[in-house]
Amino acid sequence: MFLHALQEHFGxxxxxxxxxxxxxxxxxxxxxxxxxxxxxxxxxxxxGRHQIKVCRTLSCALAGAHQVRTFFCKRVxxxxxxxxxxxxxxxxxxxxxxxxxxxxxxxPVVMVNETFHEQVTVEKAEQILAGCRAT
Ligand code: FES
Numbered sequence: 727m728f729l730h731a732l733q734e735h736f737g738x739x740x741x742x743x744x745x746x747x748x749x750x751x752x753x754x755x756x757x758x759x760x761x762x763x764x765x766x767x768x769x770x771x772x773x774g775r776h777q778i779k780v781c782r783t784l785s786c787a788l789a790g791a792h793q794v795r796t797f798f799c800k801r802v803x804x805x806x807x808x809x810x811x812x813x814x815x816x817x818x819x820x821x822x823x824x825x826x827x828x829x830x831x832x833x834p835v836v837m838v839n840e841t842f843h844e845q846v847t848v849e850k851a852e853q854i855l856a857g858c859r860a861t
Contacts, residue, residue, distance in 0.1 A: 729761065729768060738769040774813045774820035776858040779837040780846075782823040785830035790847070794834050795823060797848045801855055819858070 728750070732743045739762045748755040762768045780786070780795040799806035802819045811822035827835045832844035836854065843854055 729758070733768060736772075738772050740770075769811070771813065772817070773811075774818050776819050776861075777837075777839055778819060778821045778854075779824040779827070780821070781825070781827045781833070781835045783826040783830070785833040786826075786835055789833035789845075791823075791834040793848065794836065794846050794851050795821065797851050798855070801852075 728747050729739060729743075732747065733739055736743065744758045744762060745755050747753075748758045751758070762770060778798050780791050780798065782791050782795070796806040798804075798819075798821045799808075799812070802814050802821065804812040804814060804819070804821055811820055813820040824837075827837060827842070829835045829842070829844055834846050836843045836846045836851070838854060838858065843850065846854070
């Protein structure tokens with residue numbers, strides 16, 4: 727619960743947060759570090775203002791999720807061949823693959839922060855980025 731609260735407040739779990747949590751719980755920092763690095767829901771770096779999550783599970787993969795992620799990466803200046811979440815140097819965008827977002831029938835599916843986008847084509851992805859730039 728500590729770690730979830732810290733991540734919700736700061737956006738990620740810093741090294742200082744690991745050490746603080748360990749001291750509060752009477753643990754060694756390595757014990758907390760193991761948790762943070764084991765569970766994929768914990769982040770060790772800050773996220774971009776616009777978090778673009780592209781579902782890569784089967785229905786979305788078959789419907790073009792890889793092309794959509796590649797488009798987002800190239801458009802914001804990230805490496806489409808790199809694995810894992812990536813954040814632009816200006817902190818505006820984080821692009822990452824995620825597992826099933828529970829709308830397989832409307833694949834490919836993308837979430838940008840808390841907004842859900844279905845049947846995302848490259849054209850629709852361009853509109854999504856335009857919406858991000860406007861905010
Ligand atoms: S496979 Fe993408 S939403 Fe389920």
